[in-house]
Amino acid sequence: MIKIAPSILAANLVDIKEEVELVDKNGAEFIHIDVMDGHYVPNITFGPNIVKSLRPITKKVLDVHLMISPVAKYIDNFINAGADIISFHPEADQKSTEIIKIIKSNNCKAGIAIHPKINISDIAKYLDAIDLVIVMTVVPGFGGQKFMESEVAKIIELKKIKNEKKLNFEIEIDGGINNETAKICKTNGADVLVAGSYIFSKNKDEYKNLIDSLR
Ligand code: DX5
Numbered sequence: 236m237i238k239i240a241p242s243i244l245a246a247n248l249v250d251i252k253e254e255v256e257l258v259d260k261n262g263a264e265f266i267h268i269d270v271m272d273g274h275y276v277p278n279i280t281f282g283p284n285i286v287k288s289l290r291p292i293t294k295k296v297l298d299v300h301l302m303i304s305p306v307a308k309y310i311d312n313f314i315n316a317g318a319d320i321i322s323f324h325p326e327a328d329q330k331s332t333e334i335i336k337i338i339k340s341n342n343c344k345a346g347i348a349i350h351p352k353i354n355i356s357d358i359a360k361y362l363d364a365i366d367l368v369i370v371m372t373v374v375p376g377f378g379g380q381k382f383m384e385s386e387v388a389k390i391i392e393l394k395k396i397k398n399e400k401k402l403n404f405e406i407e408i409d410g411g412i413n414n415e416t417a418k419i420c421k422t423n424g425a426d427v428l429v430a431g432s433y434i435f436s437k438n439k440d441e442y443k444n445l446i447d448s449l450r
């Protein structure tokens with residue numbers, strides 16, 4: 236079954252503990268944490284401290300999406316903070332292979348995130364070494380943007396490679412997910428759906444229905 240990864244980028248940060256506990260209780264499998272540095276993307280969000288703060292309040296998978304450049308020098312901090320999966324954009328650092336090795340040798344899962352301007356052929360060499368691929372269906376940097384249909388071809392391409400080469404990575408879709416775009420992703424091979432504003436911009440008593448409506 237498809238996994239749901241609420242993105243706390245859209246959560247009410249004054250109530251972050253309650254927000255995470257609510258999506259946890261209502262069935263979310265992952266908690267998606269968008270780390271932005273104001274350099275790789277034109278926005279600044281969280282650092283390892285938020286991962287460390289959330290670790291004791293949920294047993295769900297802490298799914299850290301790094302939108303930072305460089306990457307390598309910060310990896311240990313996210314591992315030590317308690318991340319379960321760390322994904323990064325390979326064009327943001329020249330040491331991608333080494334970064335994947337460091338993450339995996341620390342009992343953590345490694346992922347690659349694909350910016351809309353990056354082709355699958357550019358990241359294909361990492362696919363047998365990683366656990367997750369994030370297909371970005373918006374230009375990274377902000378929540379609440381419109382789903383880019385043009386990126387669906389990448390989901391299809393990844394699913395084909397995964398089947399042909401019998402690889403194990405999960406395909407996660409990130410950006411503009413709602414009950415309609417979720418359907419497109421699911422029929423084309425998605426394993427995990429990130430959803431920020433679709434869930435957290437609504438009333439707390441709707442979270443369960445909203446999460447269920449993505450499955
Ligand atoms: C965008 C982030 C996304 C974002 C998705 O740069 O990587 O994870 O939180 O937000 P929505 O679901 O509102 O598009």
Ligand code: ZN
Nearest residue numbers: 269300409429
């Ligand atoms: Zn993200």
